Amino acid sequence: GFPLVRDLISVPDSYKPLINMLLGNAALVEDLDQAISAWKENGRDQCLVTPEGDMVDNRGVISGGKLASSSRGLLARKREIKELEKKVKECEGKAEALKTKLNTVSLELERKTASLDDLIEEKSDYQEKINDLDRVIFRLGQEMDQLEKLSNRISDELEKESKEQNRHEKALNKIESELKLSEDKRKKEEKYLHQKEVELKESEEEFEQIRNELEKLKLDQRLSQEEERGLLREIERIGDFVHESHEKLEKIGEDISEGKQKVQELLKSEEAQRGGLEGLYEKLQKAEGAVNGAEQDRNESQAKIREEEKRGDGIRAELEILREKINTAKLEQSEIRFKMNNLVELVREKFNLNLVEIYKEYVQQDFSELKTRDELERKKKWKERMGEVNLTAIQEHEALKERHDFMTGQREDLLNSIESLDKAIRKINRTSLEKFRETFDDVDRKLKSVFPILFGGGTAGLRLLDPEKPLESGVLVEVRPPGKKLSHMGLLSGGEKALVAMALLFSLYLIRPSPFCLLDEVDAPLDEANIDRFNELLREIRKYSQIILVTHNRRSMEIVDRLYGVTMERAGISKMVSVDLQELREN
Structure with a gap:
């Protein structure tokens, strides 16, 4: 009397035989208790599944569900701890680079760095202990499930299994208390680590200020060199043309x-x-x-x-x-x-x-x-x-x-051709200048609207290095993130540079959007806060274009209408799976 799982999944007609073969006669029940009751009554010919992911097969074996979710949570915490360790090592490398400017605190920094390494080693040891305890908990949970099933089938062993269960529950309580102590100690260590990170951040800010000044001087030098090279190229081009004409004459x-x-x-x-x-x-x-x-x-x-x-x-x-x-x-x-x-x-x-x-x-x-x-x-x-x-x-x-007459005619033709070319060049330059100014203004306006979406505020704009010669001038991107002063891209961090580049590219795209927009792991260098703002921009772009997004980020997957995934259940055999999230949201 329960609905079949295969009837609840929407797939293309070409995949229906595969879904029917994989799911068979699996039925959907409300919870695990209902599944166990149905299996006791008449479930040995059917597999029962709950919305939480618990599955009772025809032999009565329970798998999936909360245990799998717990396992995924532990793996996520382990990944986050590894990322924190990586960030700590990066902070240590930056501290070493600033030793020449921080002579007064170098000895204290080395001592704290050594202490931090000891704390990291202790944290690794505790993490290994936590992982061992998680494996013990998971194993004990499986044993408890087996004991519960055996208690329903074998009544004469009920008392023995009950005692075993009590003993395991005491062990779990003891393990949970140990975990709580370990968690408290880990928080203290994180607090101490945060304090050291603040100290390192202050040193980094001083270094960043000096580096910004150096970058600004380098930029001014590069701008001057670029202007000089442009003038030299123009003089050389005119000189070559005049010299060539004089030589011919x-x-x-x-x-x-x-x-x-x-x-x-x-x-x-x-x-x-x-x-x-x-x-x-x-x-x-x-x-x-x-x-x-x-x-x-x-x-x-x-x-x-x-x-x-x-x-x-x-x-x-x-x-x-x-x-x-x-x-x-x-x-x-x-x-x-x-x-x-x-x-x-x-x-x-x-x-x-x-x-x-x-x-x-x-x-x-x-x-x-x-x-x-x-x-x-x-x-x-x-x-x-x-x-x-x-x-x-x-x-x-x-x-x-005769040759003189011929050369004279050729000279007249050459002069006429030069005059025609000059007219064509002037016309092309005039048209190019109009198109460039129009496009430049459009991109500048779009950048002013796209930049606040990606940065959560701030301003940005485009400026010509030589407004008198726009077709030969370079273009400078000036940005002002929230809470910072006006600067150019050379003075921004890596993540900020990536966001500014995205803002500029999408500004160019939105001037004349195409029917389709293909993005290949564009959100890879962004953190979670920037991912949310990036998704807001995608929601704006989807008004004009259909977006095809290649991503591994779960937050980006949450905003899509249809999700396609490639999996490999058996080695060497890929399988395509699709989910219509828009239909699920409507239902």
Whole structure:
């Protein structure tokens, strides 16, 4: 006459055969007493379950219910104690980091830290004892259940089981008294630990103040560096563009000038070579005149020498000097004659000209050997640079002219393209600036409304580092949590940074919300107080979007409409379980 459990569970049609196989003919009763009575009357073919989780199978064995809840409570306390131990160790590490600034209290802190370690060890020992006592209590509870069932089935052992039960109850009372004493001692230890945490917190606040000042200075430096880098990048970009344009224009001008210069040089090369030959012939004429004059001087000198030899040995020295001059003149004459012969042969080989016949046409009256040599060397170098006579200069000129016309057209096209690009860039910048300002203002307004939800108050806003250049400026997030002064994200704690980041992301999202919002363990770094405020924000977002939330937090699970879970009853086989919480709330 009891309702079946499988009829009370709503699952998709594809899972109904599995639910029927797992639950079978299990029925739901009001409490454990009714289940035991029903089993005594006619329950050996049916499993009975109570709303509290107690189950009586067809053999009469009772399981689940309050014992399982108690076990889960102890495990939760054990997890909380481990978390407290972890926090104590973190506080000790921070205290070590502040030793350099807390020299006056370092010895006292070390002593208290050592005392705290002893207390932690004692607390661990007591926790192990508590766990042992919990296991004993659980085991005794199971034995009591077995004794109660045996007392209903075997009347002749009722007195024995009653005595055993009394003995166990005394043991439980004794254990409970021990637990109470342990609990009192644990509270005293927690009070002492709390006192030490307050001392550490004061030290942390002093350290945090110094660190905030340092972070503020670092932020100012980074802002200045960022502005400087932005200006340098803009100058470099403009300089590269101007330099590239100048190079292209200069290259085009050089090609045009080079073509014109080659044409002019080719036209003047023949006249320049003829002028050089005139200078050479003048040199030859003057050299022969010098040789003839030297020969005449030599003859006169020899005559004078013969007349002066009779005058004495005093003049012989002068005669030797004159002889040396004569020999030098002869050598110079021979050298000049040799050079003249070579020059005649060289002109004949290179230019196919007879220098002896034509040199008189190019003789100069004001001939200067030094100037002629310099001019000759200069023209030789100029001739070497000029190279051979280019017989295709006219064709090259035409090709260069055609290339010049082509480059001129390309230059005009390039200038037109640059002008078009400048117009497009100005239009894009104008549109981008309008869109950016509009979006920036919307995000700022949303942030001012979302931030108080996550922080339980306070204010937040966005500010441009360079309002004159919004498209190139950075964005600074300024926040003021409740009870604190205005600061930026770099001066906040890890949890506060996570909340500010969430506020900014959800502000961006709420400007144009999508039909679906997928969140993957976003609430993982939040504590319980922040979880509640995060859930309030999710309730606001669900007005616009359908939220799919991946979470391990029970508080977040409480606000959902439908819950999906994956379990593995057997190794390697996953199973999907779903619960419609909205339907359960309505029922």
